[in-house]
Amino acid sequence: TWGNSSSPGTLPLTLTTPSYKSSSEMLSIWDTAGQERFRSVTHAYYRDAQALLLLYDITNKASFDNIRAWLTEIHEYAQRDVVIMLLGNKADMSSERVIRSEDGETLAREYGVPFLETSAKTGMNVELAFLAIAKELKYRAGQSADEPSFQIRDYVESQKKRSSCCSFM
Numbered sequence: 609t610w611g612n613s614s615s616p617g618t619l620p621l622t623l624t625t626p627s628y629k630s631s632s633e634m635l636s637i638w639d640t641a642g643q644e645r646f647r648s649v650t651h652a653y654y655r656d657a658q659a660l661l662l663l664y665d666i667t668n669k670a671s672f673d674n675i676r677a678w679l680t681e682i683h684e685y686a687q688r689d690v691v692i693m694l695l696g697n698k699a700d701m702s703s704e705r706v707i708r709s710e711d712g713e714t715l716a717r718e719y720g721v722p723f724l725e726t727s728a729k730t731g732m733n734v735e736l737a738f739l740a741i742a743k744e745l746k747y748r749a750g751q752s753a754d755e756p757s758f759q760i761r762d763y764v765e766s767q768k769k770r771s772s773c774c775s776f777m
């Protein structure tokens with residue numbers, strides 16, 4: 609969702625070129641296709657990933673229902689200690705919402721992963737999602753002496769903005 613989608617027939621992913629100076633501060637971000645037809649090849653692209661952002665569309669029930677299948681696949685193909693975050697995107701489209709925030713929260717709790725609702729349109733919680741992942745990876749690498757007991761779920765809960773019908777975000 610956050611890169612340029614590849615056109616049909618090309619590789620199902622986008623690499624966002626990083627602009628950081630040192631490789632220890634660099635995140636390489638790959639946008640793999642969520643479409644069913646790429647399912648059989650996508651795992652090759654996330655097999656070595658340190659973190660996975662799993663997105664569904666809050667206006668599309670099928671995308672939410674697909675998350676369980678993705679989590680099952682991830683357990684099979686991804687690194688055992690991969691950081692996973694569940695994101696309910698298009699939070700700006702409240703009038704077309706079909707998946708309640710609570711449903712996302714419940715699913716995330718079931719799998720023990722942090723959860724945020726985001727909007728690629730307004731930017732709501734987008735930076736936070738990447739920042740939380742980066743902090744977690746840094747913490748695991750033992751580089752965050754200033755945060756001796758970083759908990760990604762607590763961090764996300766304390767920082768996240770909630771979508772609302774009546775306030776702009």
Ligand SMILES: Nc1nc2c(ncn2[C@@H]2O[C@H](COP(=O)(O)OP(=O)(O)OP(=O)(O)O)[C@@H](O)[C@H]2O)c(=O)[nH]1
Binds near residue numbers: 609697726727730
């Ligand atoms: N209103 C709104 N539209 C969005 C948001 N995110 C994506 N879109 C729109 O949804 C459509 C699909 O976005 P994509 O980024 O292609 O979705 P995708 O899930 O990456 O699609 P695949 O690469 O095919 O898996 C585009 O028209 C986007 O502009 C959002 O947060 N809010």
